[in-house]
Amino acid sequence: MTPDLAAEDLARLYPELGRSETLQSILQTAVHQAGHGLDVLPERAPGWWRCGARVDGDSRTTNVLLGTAERAFIVNFRERGVMMARGTTTSLDAVVSAIGAWQSGTTLARLKSACPFVGHGPLAEAHERGDAVEAQWTRYRHTAARHVDHELIEAAYARPRLRALFPFHSHLTLNFSRCTGFPYTHDIPVITPANGSYRVTWWHTRSPDGPADIGEVGTPDDAVALVVGLLPDNCGPAVAGTAEDLDDSPSTR
Template identity: 80%
Template sequence: MTLDPATDNLAHLYPELGRNETLRSILQAAVHQAGYGLDVLPEDAPGWWRSGARMDSDSRTASALLGIAERAFILSFWERGVGMARGTTTSLDAVASAMGAWQSGATLAQLKSACPFVDYSRLAEAHERGDGVEAQWTSYRHTTARFVDHELIEAAYAQPQLRVLFPFHSLNSLNFSRCTGFPYTHDIPVITPANGRYRVTWWHTRSPHGPADIGEAESPDEAVALVLAHLPHNCGPAVAGTAHDLDRSDSGQ
């Protein structure tokens, strides 16, 4: 029997795997050895059945992937739909310690202290403090990214009803979400600058043929006024979590 080259390379880079083990199985053993009574799950994607693993809870996820060009465990740490931290290490024991600590409730600072190879951003710190909305607006208001229309950002930020929502861009379109984590909500009109004008539409899920038009505006202020006129009922401040969390809350589950 000829061994698949990719499988052979993984076995070479990760002797712990041998030829038959998976990242999930060897990480589970390492997690228990580190003293954490947590379950390690395989990644959902079929192509990662051997090289990916994760831990899940109601609000947090920690995932690991194997590098294929060189030995590297690539880690991601999420909370309520927000990518909070990342890290890369060559040590399986370090992977177990970092993932176990995160899933056991460690703060970003505690995680970094225990696992120096983990890094996180100021935006992640803001989400941890509960200031993710304001931090996102601040980021957009000061960015030099070419896809951000600063006049539009300022016009939206000037409106209290929009300032409490979570802004995000999809290409050059400005979106607003009632939650701070991904997936975001898509029940608030979208503003897309185009040829000196501003197209205001519903997200494409409102129509099987693509974005449903609300109207066009000559200025950022007019575009923002169209959004305000079409806000959902009781559209309050964005909450921590994802659109799925809001759906469950709205249905009373």
């Protein structure tokens, strides 16, 4: 997908746009005609002014992009910083129905039932149920992905205070967040396996020169102990939402 598709190519794939309309404008018209009192906004990136649009709510967002190789409305459904579902369709009417359903607060199951082009996975269902933290740990404990150090995962999972946080990987580095949505919090040390040892650092935002070293140890248990000893005072179980929702988070000040 490229945002600079020629006007004539867009008009060929999307007659609704013609040579001058934008996805935002045609979606706004269609949404209002369908009886939904929603405002359609342009995609934030300037280069997508014709090919992207979004609908924002208090906690939910629907993003729509146009395909370029063939006619396709690419739709992503987000809630509180989590990609909950996505789908692709050639029908503008189907997009409008999905936007109306999602922004009205429907469940994933009902969204899928009403809009068969939409799909979602088990982790999204866990976010909906409110047990995303345990589901994420389970994914990492059972994954065959080569970038996941299972001894490190088990050592972290054995610590109740870390087990209550939301784990995520950035390349090889194991991170812990006090919220379950992106952007995550970055006020907890991270662990990076390196040549048989484990490097513990603060996230790079703590230092203008990159990650600030805390220490390098030889075992997962020792690495986890370093992290636990530096947990913030307000480090309770991870909550639904994003770092921006946690007003008292040092990572957002």
